[in-house]
Amino acid sequence: MRINLADKPIYLTEVGPRDGLQNEKEIIPTEVKVAFVNALSRTGVSEIEASSFVSPKKIPQLADSSEVFQKIERVPGIIYSALVPNAQGFERALEAKVNKIAVFTAASETFNQKNINATIAESIERFKPVVARAKQEKLPVRGYISTCFHCPYEGKIAPSAVIPIVQQLLALGVDEIVLSDTIGKAVPTEVRTLLDAVLKQLSQERVTLHFHDTYGTGIANVLAGWEYGISRFDASAGGLGGCPYAPGASGNVATEDVVYALQNSGAKLSVDLNQVIAASQRIAAHLQKPLPSRVYGVYRSKN
């Protein structure tokens, strides 16, 4: 099995600038965000989710998304993507020349209601025209499904709740499905169980795994996914992010930790760990707080 896996390139999507920063209370200057994205462009990741075109009222931190996209230095080959909630957001994203858009819903009705004030069906209805416009403009679309394993309100989420959402997103023409463990409670056995069901619906190449490291299982989940043939993972520099349902707890699985674990397991992943650490340092210096990444922590302790 290992020989096969080692031949299959890994694609990392760096979500630090969006998922990592969106819950920061103090507004981060645009220049700092731009410098962060530029630093991430030097790491070797495939894709950077650079911002979000949601309503500035809802997420004031990302109100400067157009400006961020305008000011970043784009490195050829890297996909600069953004979250897009509706038709209006899509036109702004298009104007900002994003390379890919991301739409989002959830596998838990209660979570979706509390998160975006819509039923799952309503949220899908809402981004139907967005996906249609993206298709017209030949932009690829990723579809986030939040709370694929556990919901802070409903508890454990069964694969049978996830599959109909996957099917609906595929029917709309979404290119890539992002299975998200929003609150970071999943364990590898749950990852495998969900993948068993999901991989009957689409190929491994179209599945991305998005983990949070809230309960310490993030890296175990990434490796379990990789050993199951998945080659697309989301991660956040330094482990930025945090879970709104456990303030202060650790956030998205850290890019440094994902890179360390995958590269040392023999995965084909040409991301430069030192450049990731440099990007994390840059944002940590601005945020003035410790970052939860274990690998970043070792680096800091030695320097």
Next chain:
Amino acid sequence: MRINLADKPIYLTEVGPRDGLQNEKEIIPTEVKVAFVNALSRTGVSEIEASSFVSPKKIPQLADSSEVFQKIERVPGIIYSALVPNAQGFERALEAKVNKIAVFTAASETFNQKNINATIAESIERFKPVVARAKQEKLPVRGYISTCFHCPYEGKIAPSAVIPIVQQLLALGVDEIVLSDTIGKAVPTEVRTLLDAVLKQLSQERVTLHFHDTYGTGIANVLAGWEYGISRFDASAGGLGGCPYAPGASGNVATEDVVYALQNSGAKLSVDLNQVIAASQRIAAHLQKPLPSRVYGVYRSKN
């Protein structure tokens, strides 16, 4: 496979009072250590490595080992063990009524030399009489092998370097072999490769895995070991410990994180997470520093 695994009880050895505290610079009062061990006795772990009978000159922090053993309230069924380096230490341990002793060597010559100023052969020679005395006194013996995967000086350690040490320890009559990832650099593929070799030498029941979470792979390694049939793991409350080669980096794999991951994976492990957190809180209040455990971090953020 899961059904089999779920039937097999897991045995946790809590190493916080010894491996977790030995590198703390400020001397911790004996009463605090005793209270910590007593709190750990309420968690449901099988064994507590309560201290070490090494020379007080070498590890001043654990100079009060006899007093700790004298003052703790022993809960029937729990094994209270201690590290023993030599014949003199053994007699002190015996007097202190330890239930089990631990001897130690390494798989890397350079590490052993720098750590205890002896070749591997010399260190084994040194604890031969200790194991013999333990056998006389009918005390079980665990044998730690440090740097089984990576050495801070020699780099990657091959299973072929570990196996002869395992064989020598078994020949002496050591009951349990503790494969230790001293600097926390291992990944699951390395754990499986070493286990493939080691399990030709002795049964799964006699192998303990001892991980550090320095690079974020600790929980992935525990789960990989469990899925390979191993049922004995070392862990430290709150993730106390730290790696002397990466000061400030995270330490032993945290008991909270191990319990969370194994219980949610369906393992048979009746440790009370809330009691572990209570024990961690107690020691954290004394040490006045954050503990690296992810699960403990969630608890703290909510309370």
